[in-house]
Amino acid sequence: MSIFGSALLWLTFFSGLGAILLGIWALAKQRRDLLGYSRRLSLISVWSVVGAAGLMLLAFLTDDFSLAYVARHSCRSLPLVYKISAFWAGQAGSLLLWNLILALSLGHIHGGQKYRADDLDIKVSILPNAVRLLFNIILLFLSQPFAPADPIPRDGAGLNPMLQSLGMVIHPPILFVGFSCCLIPIATAVAELLWNPGRREWMKQARPWALSAWGMLTLGIVTGGLWAYTELGWGGYWAWDPVENASLFPWLTLSAFLHALLLPDGFVGKGMLSYCLAGLTSLLVIFGTYLTRSGVLDSVHAFSNERMGNVFLGALVIMAFFIIGLACYRRKHLLGTRNSQRTTDGKTALLAASIVLFVLIFAGVFLGTVFPLISHVFLEREVLLDESFFSTISLPLFISLFVLMGAHTSRKRASLVIRVLVGLLAGAISYLATGGHMLGSISFAAAAWALAGQIMELLGTLLGNRDRRRIGAIASHLGLILMLIGITGSSVFVDEIYQVVEPGDTLEFGGYVLEYTGLQVQWGIDRYKVETELTIGRGGKVRGTLSSSKTFFEANDQPHTDVGIFTTPVEDLYLNLAGWQGQTAHLHIKRLALVSWIWAGAAVVLLGVLVLLRGDRNARST
Amino acid sequence: MGKRPVVIGGAILAIMLLGFLAFQAFENAAVYYYTITEAASLEINGQKIRIKGEVLQDTVTYDPQKPLLGFSLSDGHSELPVKYEGVMPDNFGHAQEAILEGVLTETGLNADKLMLQCPSKYEGV
Numbered sequence: 001m002s003i004f005g006s007a008l009l010w011l012t013f014f015s016g017l018g019a020i021l022l023g024i025w026a027l028a029k030q031r032r033d034l035l036g037y038s039r040r041l042s043l044i045s046v047w048s049v050v051g052a053a054g055l056m057l058l059a060f061l062t063d064d065f066s067l068a069y070v071a072r073h074s075c076r077s078l079p080l081v082y083k084i085s086a087f088w089a090g091q092a093g094s095l096l097l098w099n100l101i102l103a104l105s106l107g108h109i110h111g112g113q114k115y116r117a118d119d120l121d122i123k124v125s126i127l128p129n130a131v132r133l134l135f136n137i138i139l140l141f142l143s144q145p146f147a148p149a150d151p152i153p154r155d156g157a158g159l160n161p162m163l164q165s166l167g168m169v170i171h172p173p174i175l176f177v178g179f180s181c182c183l184i185p186i187a188t189a190v191a192e193l194l195w196n197p198g199r200r201e202w203m204k205q206a207r208p209w210a211l212s213a214w215g216m217l218t219l220g221i222v223t224g225g226l227w228a229y230t231e232l233g234w235g236g237y238w239a240w241d242p243v244e245n246a247s248l249f250p251w252l253t254l255s256a257f258l259h260a261l262l263l264p265d266g267f268v269g270k271g272m273l274s275y276c277l278a279g280l281t282s283l284l285v286i287f288g289t290y291l292t293r294s295g296v297l298d299s300v301h302a303f304s305n306e307r308m309g310n311v312f313l314g315a316l317v318i319m320a321f322f323i324i325g326l327a328c329y330r331r332k333h334l335l336g337t338r339n340s341q342r343t344t345d346g347k348t349a350l351l352a353a354s355i356v357l358f359v360l361i362f363a364g365v366f367l368g369t370v371f372p373l374i375s376h377v378f379l380e381r382e383v384l385l386d387e388s389f390f391s392t393i394s395l396p397l398f399i400s401l402f403v404l405m406g407a408h409t410s411r412k413r414a415s416l417v418i419r420v421l422v423g424l425l426a427g428a429i430s431y432l433a434t435g436g437h438m439l440g441s442i443s444f445a446a447a448a449w450a451l452a453g454q455i456m457e458l459l460g461t462l463l464g465n466r467d468r469r470r471i472g473a474i475a476s477h478l479g480l481i482l483m484l485i486g487i488t489g490s491s492v493f494v495d496e497i498y499q500v501v502e503p504g505d506t507l508e509f510g511g512y513v514l515e516y517t518g519l520q521v522q523w524g525i526d527r528y529k530v531e532t533e534l535t536i537g538r539g540g541k542v543r544g545t546l547s548s549s550k551t552f553f554e555a556n557d558q559p560h561t562d563v564g565i566f567t568t569p570v571e572d573l574y575l576n577l578a579g580w581q582g583q584t585a586h587l588h589i590k591r592l593a594l595v596s597w598i599w600a601g602a603a604v605v606l607l608g609v610l611v612l613l614r615g616d617r618n619a620r621s622t
Numbered sequence: 623m624g625k626r627p628v629v630i631g632g633a634i635l636a637i638m639l640l641g642f643l644a645f646q647a648f649e650n651a652a653v654y655y656y657t658i659t660e661a662a663s664l665e666i667n668g669q670k671i672r673i674k675g676e677v678l679q680d681t682v683t684y685d686p687q688k689p690l691l692g693f694s695l696s697d698g699h700s701e702l703p704v705k706y707e708g709v710m711p712d713n714f715g716h717a718q719e720a721i722l723e724g725v726l727t728e729t730g731l732n733a734d735k736l737m738l739q740c741p742s743k744y745e746g747v
Contacts, residue, residue, distance in 0.1 A: 360636055367644070498688065579686055586689070
């Protein structure tokens with residue numbers, strides 16, 4: 001197994017390298033006959049990484065502990081779904097997964113008829129293949145997934161209980177699909193600038209990739225938050241941790257890019273702006289991986305490895321020089337002609353303002369995240385910026401984006417009046433309800449203003465031409481508004497209690513009556529679980545139960561806590577069994593408003609993106 | 623009027639806005655890294671600090687009602703008493719190193735954030 005796996009990795013490395021070199025050479029010499037070979041090599045590289053990943057999966061499914069990686073992350077008793085997800089529970093496996101997903105998107109490009117014409121697929125594949133080369137070097141030399149175990153253990157170490165959660169099954173692959181798609185927009189730009197500078201089509205080619213990337217990143221970030229909320233036991237979903245921020249960077253620049261694509265073609269500098277944003281997005285994807293792998297910043301997620309960090313940093317510098325250099329070399333093409341359209345209408349100005357805001361949020365969050373490194377160099381002492389920095393800097397800007405979103409709708413006076421009234425009303429109500437929480441009230445007001453605008457737009461479109469793209473765009477904005485409402489609600493309306501309870505005790509909290517009956521112990525083969533179940537009553541009726549437990553493992557000192565969450569559309573009750581003595585339990589109970597709106601909003605966003613992609617496809621084929 | 627002055631003006635305005643927000647945010651958010659020995663001679667000024675050290679397990683006290691966790695942190699040379707208002711983490715009894723964030727007072731560190739580094743058979747998550 002070990003030898004086959006390594007052989008496939010070497011094959012994918014050499015065929016990928018061959019595809020790049022042969023492709024560049026054939027394009028330079030205009031040898032179309034050789035391009036076919038470059039494509040074939042690239043496809044061999046794709047298939048061999050598919051083979052390597054297949055072998056790895058097989059090793060997990062058959063409990064092949066002769067591979068050290070499998071022995072470290074799986075064990076015989078692990079449920080099937082976690083045997084699959086254990087694939088990406090560690091460093092080498094997650095890099096292999098990313099390599100696989102990037103390879104699959106390349107396979108898609110090579111297979112597409114649209115790209116085959118004019119050998120565009122080869123031109124576009126060069127940059128992603130180069131990034132895959134980077135992963136291959138790491139997989140071959142620094143973090144080897146197929147390294148043999150010595151001695152071969154009888155059973156594996158098992159999967160960290162924290163990773164035994166649905167969130168961690170789907171979060172990494174989704175994020176990697178998003179990251180892979182993030183690399184294609186700049187790849188289409190590079191292909192055009194290097195080999196077809198006369199054409200101006202890269203932005204059209206980039207759009208479906210950017211949309212898919214954006215949808216996937218949104219889903220990836222939200223599933224990560226959902227995992228933290230249900231699994232980590234502190235009752236939150238976002239902590240501005242460096243690794244969380246790393247997934248937000250490309251999301252922000254990609255959002256800006258998608259809006260830049262909507263600028264009218266005559267807008268001065270549209271090409272240059274889009275190019276820079278696409279380039280920045282691709283660099284941030286690599287940078288995010290660097291941040292996660294190098295351990296330069298203290299983080300809950302770090303897989304620290306200094307040598308790997310240096311390899312990523314080197315690749316990042318080369319890529320940045322290349323992207324900037326190409327922009328300088330082809331600046332005339334990117335800047336467009338001087339006598340472009342000069343008049344700018346209101347909607348264009350709003351679009352441009354939204355791009356500026358996205359970039360500002362990115363800049364603020366980015367500087368905050370790397371501030372420990374900056375201060376280390378300039379102040380000779382590491383200074384960290386805590387969550388309050390990120391909230392203070394980004395929330396006003398995010399809220400402004402929603403104000404723009406509401407403004408970028410119908411210009412009719414009646415519509416404007418309705419939006420203003422709805423916004424003011426929502427602001428006033430939340431000001432009273434929160435007891436004067438200024439930022440929260442402004443945020444709710446902005447959400448209501450944008451919501452009213454988008455709903456009227458949606459109705460108008462549904463009654464009018466039913467343009468799929470318009471409907472998709474409105475839906476994804478509506479989803480974001482729902483998320484803003486959920487985020488604001490759960491930040492503004494939070495309260496929590498710590499309570500020591502005896503069996504038979506009832507406690508009143510936020511209008512609920514919670515009854516504690518005691519602790520139950522369940523014994524398993526290699527573990528035991530201490531669990532409590534509270535009955536939730538409200539208005540004299542039993543509404544549900546809330547259970548939380550701690551599981552202790554024979555093989556491991558660290559117990560695992562499962563929190564209980566009782567969800568309603570209005571609020572979540574959150575229970576954490578913090579500790580106990582005999583039957584006396586220490587409970588941590590928290591109440592957060594509107595959390596479920598975040599998850600629902602994300603689903604609406606995704607639906608919107610799907611409709612939008614579908615609409616794009618229809619528009620192209622007609 | 624040409625585009626250029628508008629663009630430059632807009633850019634300056636945007637950067638000023640970001641600078642203003644960043645400046646506002648910085649004051650309350652900065653957390654300075656110190657060693658325990660350095661912290662011992664630090665003046666008490668309400669500055670947030672981050673400190674790393676070994677948890678002395680025989681000094682641990684815990685009141686689940688509040689909840690309040692107390693212990694001493696050591697770097698081999700000096701010790702620093704710590705109070706942490708929060709639930710005692712599951713793995714605290716096995717913790718070797720802890721990272722704490724908080725404000726220094728006359729009686730030691732009042733921490734509001736506690737992160738543990740534990741010997742784990744699992745690779746980092």
